[in-house]
Amino acid sequence: MKIALTIALIISTSYFVRAITCPDEGFFYNGIAYCTDGNFAGSVCVYTCDEVQGFVLEPPEVTTNQCLNDSTWSLPRPCCAATCSPPVNFDCVIVIDSSSSLGDYGFGLIKDFVKLFVDLIELSANASRVGVFRYNRKVDTRSQIDLRDYAGDVNGLKEAIDRIPYDGRGTRTGQALYHARDVLLAEAFGSRPGVRSIILLITDGRSQDDVGRISQQLREEGIVVIVIAVFGPWYYFDEQLLEIATRPENIINTGGEWEVGSLNVNLFGQVLDRLCVEECLEV
Numbered sequence: 001m002k003i004a005l006t007i008a009l010i011i012s013t014s015y016f017v018r019a020i021t022c023p024d025e026g027f028f029y030n031g032i033a034y035c036t037d038g039n040f041a042g043s044v045c046v047y048t049c050d051e052v053q054g055f056v057l058e059p060p061e062v063t064t065n066q067c068l069n070d071s072t073w074s075l076p077r078p079c080c081a082a083t084c085s086p087p088v089n090f091d092c093v094i095v096i097d098s099s100s101s102l103g104d105y106g107f108g109l110i111k112d113f114v115k116l117f118v119d120l121i122e123l124s125a126n127a128s129r130v131g132v133f134r135y136n137r138k139v140d141t142r143s144q145i146d147l148r149d150y151a152g153d154v155n156g157l158k159e160a161i162d163r164i165p166y167d168g169r170g171t172r173t174g175q176a177l178y179h180a181r182d183v184l185l186a187e188a189f190g191s192r193p194g195v196r197s198i199i200l201l202i203t204d205g206r207s208q209d210d211v212g213r214i215s216q217q218l219r220e221e222g223i224v225v226i227v228i229a230v231f232g233p234w235y236y237f238d239e240q241l242l243e244i245a246t247r248p249e250n251i252i253n254t255g256g257e258w259e260v261g262s263l264n265v266n267l268f269g270q271v272l273d274r275l276c277v278e279e280c281l282e283v
Helices: 002-018 105-118 155-161 173-184 212-220 235-239 241-245 254-262 265-275
Strands: 030-036 045-049 056-060 064-068 078-084 090-097 129-135 197-202 224-230 251-255 277-278
Touching: 002 064, 045 056, 056 090, 056 105, 056 173, 090 105, 090 173, 105 129, 105 155, 105 265, 129 155, 173 197, 173 212, 212 224, 224 241, 224 265
Parallel strands: 090 129, 090 197, 197 224, 224 251
Antiparallel strands: 030 045, 045 064, 056 078, 078 277
């Protein structure tokens, strides 16, 4: 009798566990998702991407996932992202913090990096375009450089960057992000339909206005935000930056090296690494 009850209990428990399912996550585009037992509890899924066609897992560290007994997956499912190869094609708006804490020297370093950036990418009407503006408590529209202004004219763009003045107080980053989206990334100002939109924010302080709403809208619209945080390794962990950046990996911390010239090819390479992972493509 005791043996029969034990067997019955095992069968009953096994059936109960098997009846638990996690949400069906649908087709795994541009790769293979192998799951040991579909979307039933206990099933482990392993993900691989079609590397021959240039797809990689995003995020790269998530290669497996498991359906848990509470009907949830252990991790968000990764996707297969297309890596880009030179020339990189994008519309990039560079947003420069010109608050009083930077000083003339720090602002000059930022402009040196922006000029290096436009030197090293392929700048043309049919490849990448760059727009630039500075902000503090308000946006400086007088020195603003639109995406349409210097398409293919690297020297002209660098001269315009040199002319951007430094003055002002305050740090209203939320306002600046709205301006980047609503003005510089508008078609009338040179943004191109079907071309990837990037905002590169360079800042050294907390925003004095709300950044959450506009940051969420940018994510929903597929606009990638990369943040270069200057002055101090502690800033990398600031919750506000995590709110602004499209993903944590899009925060680049210059740390203490800023003052000794970290704005160089190495930093450009870090930015390019973020630019060269496309959003996940469901095609």
